[in-house]
Amino acid sequence: MTEITAAAAAPLPDVARLTLSDLKDALALGWRDFRKAPSFGIFFSAVYVLIGFGFLIFHAGTVMWTFAFSLAFPLFAPFAAVGLYEVSRRLDRGGAMDWYKVLGVVMAEKDRQIPWMGAIIVIYVLFWSFLAHMIFALFMGLSVMTNVSSSYDVFLTTNGLSMIAVELCVGGILAFILFSLTVTALPHLLDKEVDFVTAMLLSTQVVRQNLLVMLVWAGLIAGLSLIAMVPLFLGLFIALPVLGHATWHLYRRALH
Numbered sequence: 720m721t722e723i724t725a726a727a728a729a730p731l732p733d734v735a736r737l738t739l740s741d742l743k744d745a746l747a748l749g750w751r752d753f754r755k756a757p758s759f760g761i762f763f764s765a766v767y768v769l770i771g772f773g774f775l776i777f778h779a780g781t782v783m784w785t786f787a788f789s790l791a792f793p794l795f796a797p798f799a800a801v802g803l804y805e806v807s808r809r810l811d812r813g814g815a816m817d818w819y820k821v822l823g824v825v826m827a828e829k830d831r832q833i834p835w836m837g838a839i840i841v842i843y844v845l846f847w848s849f850l851a852h853m854i855f856a857l858f859m860g861l862s863v864m865t866n867v868s869s870s871y872d873v874f875l876t877t878n879g880l881s882m883i884a885v886e887l888c889v890g891g892i893l894a895f896i897l898f899s900l901t902v903t904a905l906p907h908l909l910d911k912e913v914d915f916v917t918a919m920l921l922s923t924q925v926v927r928q929n930l931l932v933m934l935v936w937a938g939l940i941a942g943l944s945l946i947a948m949v950p951l952f953l954g955l956f957i958a959l960p961v962l963g964h965a966t967w968h969l970y971r972r973a974l975h
Contacts, residue, residue: 749965760960803963858882
C-alpha cells in the first residue's frame, strides 16, 4: 500500500537519557518538517481545530454535546497524530510526500494498535470527567442548584475556590499520567510492530527516566497549545503540526 511500512517485530529499544537541548532540537526539526510539508500539517491539525469549533458552535456546555465531543477527540486525535508522525518519518527517510500514500498509512492503522490506544484514552477521559463531577459535587453541595453559567459568584466562596484548586491539582496529575502513557507510545506504534501495552509501558519508562525533561516538554505542549487557542483556535494550525512533528523526533531520540 505504501513505500514505507512498519518494521517487523524487533527487540525492545533502549531508553535514552534526554536533555533540554533535545527538546530544542526536536522543536527545530518539527518546525522544519512543518515548513517542508505545511499542507499536511494544516490538514491533520484541522481535526483538533474542528472539534474546538464544535464546542463553540454547538454550545457544548450541555451534557449531550460535552459527552459527544469528549468521545470524538480521543477517537480521532490519535489518527491525526499518526498522520503528522508519518509525514516526519517520510521526510527523514526520503519517502514520497504523496497524499494517497500518507493517508493510506493512517487508514491502515485502524487494523493495528492505534484503535486500542484510542479506546484506552476514551475510558481515561470518561473516568476523568466522572472524577471532576464528583469533586464538584463534594465541594459545592447544594450550591449546584445555582446556575453557574450566569452566577460566577459561587466560585469565589471558600468552597468554590477550594474546589477549583483541587480540580486543577487532580486534573494536572491525570493529564500528566495520560501524557506519560502516550508521549512516545503513539509514534512507537506507527514505527514498530509492538503491542499498545508494551508501547505505553515504554512511554512511562521514558518519562520516569527523564522526568525533568518530560515535565518541561509537557509544559511546553500545554502552554503553546493554550496560547494557540486564543485566536479562535486558529493558532493550532501551526502549533499542533510543529508539536506533532517534534514529538516524532523526540521519540526517535528517546527510544533507539
